[in-house]
Amino acid sequence: MALPDVKQELTAARLDANAVPESGAWLAAARADAVARVQSMGLPTKRDEYWKYTDPTTLTSAQAPEAAVFEASDEAPLYDTIDRLRVVFVDGVFDAEASDDLTLEGVTIERLSDAGRADIHWAKDLYGVLETKGQIPVERPLAALNTALATDGLLIHVTGTPTKPISMIYRHKDASSDAVLHHVVKVEAGASVTILENGPAAARFNKCMEIDVADTGAFHHIRAQGRDHERRAVTHMFGRLGTESVFKSFTLTANGVLTRNEVVLELTGDDAQAHVAGAALGDGAFHHDDTVFITHDAVNCESRQVFKKVLRNGAVGVFQGKILVQPDAQKTDGYQISQSLLLDDDSQFLAKPELEIYADDVACSHGSTSGAIDEDALFYLRSRGVPKGRAEDLLVLSFLAEAIDEIEDADIAADILGRLEAWLERRRG
Amino acid sequence: MLEIKNLHVKLEEEDKQILKGVNLSLEAGKVHAIMGPNGSGKSTLSYVLSGKDGYEVTDGEVHLLGEDVLDMEPEERAAAGLFLAFQYPVEIPGVGNMTFLRTAVNAQRKQRGEEELSAGDFLKVVREKAKTLKIDADMLKRPVNVGFSGGEKKRNEILQMAMLEPKMCILDETDSGLDVDAMKLVSEGVNALRDAGRTFLVITHYQRLLDHIKPDVVHIMADGKIIKSGGPELALEVENNGYADILAEVA
Structure with a gap:
């Protein structure tokens, strides 16, 4: 079916605004595929069902709206006391001087902009691959756009258990920056890693992370999204979980005029565990959207979604969360809670909790509340x-x-x- | 200590008069008890004194150590020395009991212009007081009142009282939901705080509690007023004959 004219124009304008970065064979192919996906899906508009509660206009526009840089306060930076490997991006550009050496036992870390010049790389089997899988049954065109346009990112291959977390720090210095980063994390069997992320990143930030956790592997992720009031962000995490693997992600969001965090997980091995949690604090011009889709495709897996939002002065919180239990995913334990604390009458919380269950021996519960x-x-x-x-x-x-x-x-x-x-x-x- | 004069109170949301001219004079160092049938206004009195929303004072005055209490916010009343042990202590998930206690103690000290207690000093004091109330380390760590039994909740109220060292303590049906052993423990906690500079107002339905916490004066409250005052023997009279005789006598 041909896209409506409005969508075609919007999509063409956005693709024209950024050149697809030059890459080696494997990455060039992945990017070309992604461009084709974006063109066939078209970028979202507020008329799309999946964007009913969040207007994507400023995320899809050719130019990023400006965002003033938040004045640094005198408080200590987050994670300051945590021993970690620092990787700094300023407005989406890698800052070698501010970053630590990218060597750490139990893991190899490469930059997409380096590894992408090669003709062949292990990331070929994941980059854009999990994202593509995640387009069904709901399209996520901004993730495909990311795969096409990402200028950099980290390719993290975890083979052991590194002694410290890998910490990505996203600084924002340019009021009109438009950053696109794409990370790939491959956790081998029995390996374990903790990834930290923090910072506003840019005036507009589109970030994608694809995570493959092999059998008995563990992935821990703690993120704090920057406090710049006017920044905009759309992020996607696509995860694939093997047998007895663990995936745990927590996000703190305070401020930011627009944030859409999508998490798309598929539990493909038995006894896997996936926890996704978020705490959001909004005061005034703040729109925060958590969109989560967890597919149970194996036996005896557990998933938890815990999302809490504190809203005041007209702040808006959105939650779209789904648990899909496939026919063979018996003994699934699924839990989902989304709650808002509304500190005044002007703020609002829009929630769409969904369960879709095809197996007959499962325990799934969900709840959603709003209160003062x-x-x-x-x-x-x-x-x-x-x-x-x-x-x-x-x-x-x-x-x-x-x-x-x-x-x-x-x-x-x-x-x-x-x-x-x-x-x-x-x-x- | 606490002077209540001609206190009239109605509910804010509906036109219902609850207190219809309460007069009480509570001297320093004394224990006063209020007994009365259900709906007589006993709990309303405790809420109005501690500053809960939803009530409108239509007439009368309340002074704590000469200061007008009715103009103060609840936290100011607390800092001025007023304490209410709740009939139903509130559960607060996610806030550790210890954090709560320390926040409260230091908030009051700050309001009074005193120096805040250090974490170390605070811990020492709280451990000692908790021990006498048989409150273990686990109860101090757990979220405020969450998963506490009825007895644990009431003991926790007394621990707060012991830590805050108020001058005027109001106990609202502290005996409700307590078994004999728990009542004894709670009473011992209260008795340990009896002091020449501290006054208690004990609200209860039953004489039983007053066997453990011996009052100096007993008041009978009915239909929003104190209808009779006397010595401890008045509580016994209620226990034996109910309120009917007293109500008939004043009617």
Whole structure:
């Protein structure tokens, strides 16, 4: 079916705005495929069902809308006390001077812009491959656009258990930057890795990560999306999980005028475990969308989706979460919760929880709630002498606790909690 | 300590008068008890004194150590020395009991212009006080009141009271939901805090609690007023004959 004219024009204009980077044979082929996918799907508009609650106009426009750079405060950078391998991108451009040497035992790390010049590379079997699989049954054209246009990224091959996390730091310095990064993570059998991400990245950021976790492998991911008020981001994670593998991802989002985080996972091996969690804090011009699609395709797997959003002054939160249980995926344990804490009457939370189950021996539960601060709890705290503002903060943290509990590493969880508390304190003034 | 004069209170949302002229004068170092049938306004009195929303004071005054309480926010009343032990303590998931206690203690100290307690000093004090109430380390670590039994919740209220060292303590049906052993433990905790500079207002349905926490004065409340006051023997009279005689007597 031919695309509507509006879509064709929009898609052509966006593809024209950025040249497809020059690459070696394997990557050039993947990019050409991706361009063809983008052209046949067309970029999304707000009339698409999957974008009903989030207007993609500023994510698909040829030019990125400007975004002022957030004034750095005097607080310590996130993860400052965590021993980690730092990889810094400034407005999407690798910063060799600010980055550590990319060598770490148990893992090989290469840059896409280097490895992509070769004619053949292991990443050929994953780059754009998991993304392509993730286009069914719902199209995700902005991910295909990423595969076509990504200027850089990391190709991470995990063969052992590195002693420290790999930390990607995304700095934003140029008010009109438009960054496209694409990472591939391949975790071998029995191997384990922790990936940290933080920072606003650019005025507009399109990021894709494809993750293949082999049998008994483990992938841990903790992300903090930058606080620049005007930044826009669309991110995709495509994961494929083998037998007895573990996938755990947590995202903290504070500020940002527009964020759409999509997570698409397929549990292909028995006894695999996938946890995806998010805590979002929005005040004013803030639109935050978590879109998650988890497919159970094997026996006795567990998946959890825990998403919490705190919204005020007209902030908007969106959750579209789905658990799809295929006919053979017996003994599936699926859990999904999405909740918002609305601190005033102007904010809104739009949730579309979905379960689609074809197996007959499964345990799946889901829930979605929106509510205000619990007045009884607030009075209880105040009656003990805790001032109203601080009492409200404690109740916000109480609300977010279930999501934060998904972070396994205690030091990283403490760091994330510290960041949250600082955000709340600044809001209180 | 606490002077309540002609206190009239109605519900904010509906035109229903709950307190119809309460007068009470609570001296320093004394234990006063309030008994009364259901719906007489006992819990409303405790909420109005501690500053809960939803009530409108239509007449009367309340002074704590000479200060007008009714104009204060709940946290200011707490810092001024008022404490309410809740009938139904609230569960707060995700906030550790210890964090909560320390936040409360330091918030009050800050409001009074005192120096905040260091983590080390605080820990020392809290461990010691928790021990006498048989509150173990696990209960201190767990989220506030979450998964606590009825007895644990009430013991936790008394621990908060012990840590905050208020001058005026209101106990709202602290005996409800307690077995005999728990009541004894809670009462011992309260009695340990009895002091010449501290006043208690114990609200209860039953004389039983007053066997453990011996009151100096007993008041009977009915239909929003104190209808009779007397010594501890008044509680016994209620226990034996119910409220009917007293109600008939004043009617």
